[in-house]
Amino acid sequence: xxENRPWLTFAxxxxxxxxxxxxxxxxxMALVASTHPASAFGVGHIPLWFGDAGAETWGTVLFEKAGxxxxxxxxxxxxNSLIMxxxxxxxxxxxxxxxxxxxxxxxxxxxxxxxxIIFMTLMLPVEVRIVPTYEVxxxxxxxxxxxxxxxxxxxSATATFLFRQCFLSIPGELVEAARMxxxxxxxxxxxxxLPLSRTNIAALFVILFIYGWNQYLWPLLITTDDAYYTxxxxxxxxxxxxxxxxxxxxxxxxxxxxMLPPVAVVIGMQKLFVKGLVDSEK
Amino acid sequence: MTVTFPHKVLPWLxxxxxxxxxxxFFLWPAEQALEQAFYRExxxxxxxxxxxLENFTDLFTDPLYYQSMLTTLVFSFSVAIxxxxxxxxxxxxxxxxxxxxxxxxxxxxxxxxxxxALAGVLWWILFDPSMGxxxxxxxxxxxxxxxxxxxxxxxxxxxxxxxxxQISYNFLFFLAGLQAVPRSLIEAAAIDGASPFKRFWxxxxxxxxxxxxxxxxxxxxxxxxxxxxxxDATTKGGPGQSTTTLVYKVFDDGFVGLDxxxxxxxxxxxMAIVGxxxxxxxxxxxRRVQYS
Numbered sequence: 001x002x003e004n005r006p007w008l009t010f011a012x013x014x015x016x017x018x019x020x021x022x023x024x025x026x027x028x029m030a031l032v033a034s035t036h037p038a039s040a041f042g043v044g045h046i047p048l049w050f051g052d053a054g055a056e057t058w059g060t061v062l063f064e065k066a067g068x069x070x071x072x073x074x075x076x077x078x079x080n081s082l083i084m085x086x087x088x089x090x091x092x093x094x095x096x097x098x099x100x101x102x103x104x105x106x107x108x109x110x111x112x113x114x115x116x117i118i119f120m121t122l123m124l125p126v127e128v129r130i131v132p133t134y135e136v137x138x139x140x141x142x143x144x145x146x147x148x149x150x151x152x153x154x155x156s157a158t159a160t161f162l163f164r165q166c167f168l169s170i171p172g173e174l175v176e177a178a179r180m181x182x183x184x185x186x187x188x189x190x191x192x193x194l195p196l197s198r199t200n201i202a203a204l205f206v207i208l209f210i211y212g213w214n215q216y217l218w219p220l221l222i223t224t225d226d227a228y229y230t231x232x233x234x235x236x237x238x239x240x241x242x243x244x245x246x247x248x249x250x251x252x253x254x255x256x257x258x259m260l261p262p263v264a265v266v267i268g269m270q271k272l273f274v275k276g277l278v279d280s281e282k
Numbered sequence: 283m284t285v286t287f288p289h290k291v292l293p294w295l296x297x298x299x300x301x302x303x304x305x306x307f308f309l310w311p312a313e314q315a316l317e318q319a320f321y322r323e324x325x326x327x328x329x330x331x332x333x334x335l336e337n338f339t340d341l342f343t344d345p346l347y348y349q350s351m352l353t354t355l356v357f358s359f360s361v362a363i364x365x366x367x368x369x370x371x372x373x374x375x376x377x378x379x380x381x382x383x384x385x386x387x388x389x390x391x392x393x394x395x396x397x398x399a400l401a402g403v404l405w406w407i408l409f410d411p412s413m414g415x416x417x418x419x420x421x422x423x424x425x426x427x428x429x430x431x432x433x434x435x436x437x438x439x440x441x442x443x444x445x446x447x448q449i450s451y452n453f454l455f456f457l458a459g460l461q462a463v464p465r466s467l468i469e470a471a472a473i474d475g476a477s478p479f480k481r482f483w484x485x486x487x488x489x490x491x492x493x494x495x496x497x498x499x500x501x502x503x504x505x506x507x508x509x510x511x512x513x514d515a516t517t518k519g520g521p522g523q524s525t526t527t528l529v530y531k532v533f534d535d536g537f538v539g540l541d542x543x544x545x546x547x548x549x550x551x552x553m554a555i556v557g558x559x560x561x562x563x564x565x566x567x568x569r570r571v572q573y574s
Binding site for chain 1: 289292301306308310368375388403404418451454507508510511
């Protein structure tokens with residue numbers, strides 16, 4: 001800063017540390033709760049320090065069954081979540097790259113109409129039109145399938161819009177030069193456009209992976225078969241199956257495991273993630 | 283104007299996948315919602331009867347719908363305002379610090395990655411009336427916390443869980459905004475003897491107003507649509523209707539109450555609201571892009 005004010009610097013550190021402590025508080029509690037046996041959670045009693053049942057709880061939840069009525073082990077649901085998250089991520093990036101390419105670098109009739117049709121889906125989550133979307137997917141016989149889990153969520157224009165903005169900033173001279181060198185549209189796409197949008201794609205990957213992994217309502221509705229349960233939605237089933245007697249230790253362990261992959265992705269790819277957010281403003 | 287490729291068929295092939303997915307999973311359901319909104323259907327979908335605008339008139343004469351609108355407004359603005367002020371405070375503090383900024387940033391941004399439903403469950407255990415440490419602590423301070431019975435407390439719980447997730451997002455944007463404030467302006471004010479607080483309110487904060495406005499829109503959209511998981515995992519819209527937001531009501535009336543026509547009418551109203559918000563945001567983004 002401009003001038004040296006030691007007490008203000010001290011206050012800054014203190015505020016930030018308090019903020020971090022408050023933000024981390026629920027996770028710390030969850031970690032503690034997952035190390036106690038289910039019997040430790042009674043009226044007026046929740047353990048405030050680590051117990052010794054952690055390994056057992058985590059082992060059971062991960063490899064045997066998540067508990068509270070969910071018979072599927074967490075590792076299996078993680079696999080389903082991963083398939084769903086990656087399917088949504090790659091699907092969205094692929095179709096958006098192609099459609100943005102068409103909209104920016106070609107002139108054809110109804111170009112603007114196409115853009116607006118796609119653009120309309122921007123930010124309109126599936127939750128808003130949940131009943132009819134469910135019916136459409138049921139009509140197509142896609143309940144309890146990976147296609148049903150991923151395809152309907154690919155229909156949103158955020159990525160298309162971002163790629164359009166990115167492509168529009170590419171100088172026309174570049175396209176002209178490529179054309180003069182005899183490059184066709186495919187060659188231009190693979191040799192020039194893709195390498196130029198590499199960081200955008202990577203940043204988008206982080207954001208879309210989190211979006212896909214964290215889906216809740218959609219998988220909850222369309223999966224009734226254990227084989228397609230995803231991790232985040234299973235929390236709901238764990239909470240609702242048993243009345244009163246909730247095994248909090250298992251729920252907390254599952255919750256922590258469910259947040260691990262996306263948090264790891266955000267922290268590991270922090271630079272790209274921040275760039276993806278701040279540059280694109282969404 | 284970008285240089286283009288002269289092709290007639292190729293652009294359509296490129297657009298095909300996206301147009302197909304949009305048509306099947308967006309336009310078709312939207313059209314169905316529109317159609318359903320004019321019918322009364324029995325719970326099993328066996329018979330339907332055209333009733334014109336009755337679903338809409340029912341909706342707009344239903345006091346519960348207005349209550350849900352009010353709930354949504356209170357909820358969304360609470361999430362936006364609490365989340366933004368805390369994030370701004372943290373960002374200003376982080377911006378002052380020269381060393382360890384990245385460490386602080388790392389420790390603050392991770393909640394962004396946590397699913398809303400999981401955030402709800404995490405805060406629930408802290409506030410559980412019979413065993414949650416915060417609930418018990420409140421009890422010893424004379425406040426009887428029971429979000430199962432008290433609508434206002436249920437609202438506070440879902441606001442806290444939803445805000446928690448959003449602080450990291452707001453923090454990043456405010457930090458980026460603060461770093462874009464020209465140092466020379468602040469230096470000049472410092473030479474003129476303006477205190478750090480005065481500098482913040484007269485120089486920095488006004489320069490942050492585009493970021494603040496942008497974040498307000500994004501936060502409202504988030505609270506409107508993406509907090510479904512928080513509400514469903516913790517309060518299920520209760521007690522009573524006290525945490526039933528508009529989006530939760532679409533789900534609740536459609537899948538739990540099996541009132542398909544009413545739910546469809548709500549979908550149509552919501553889509554109109556989103557359309558409006560999208561246009562506002564799009565204009566705003568376009569304007570920003572032009573001026574920056």
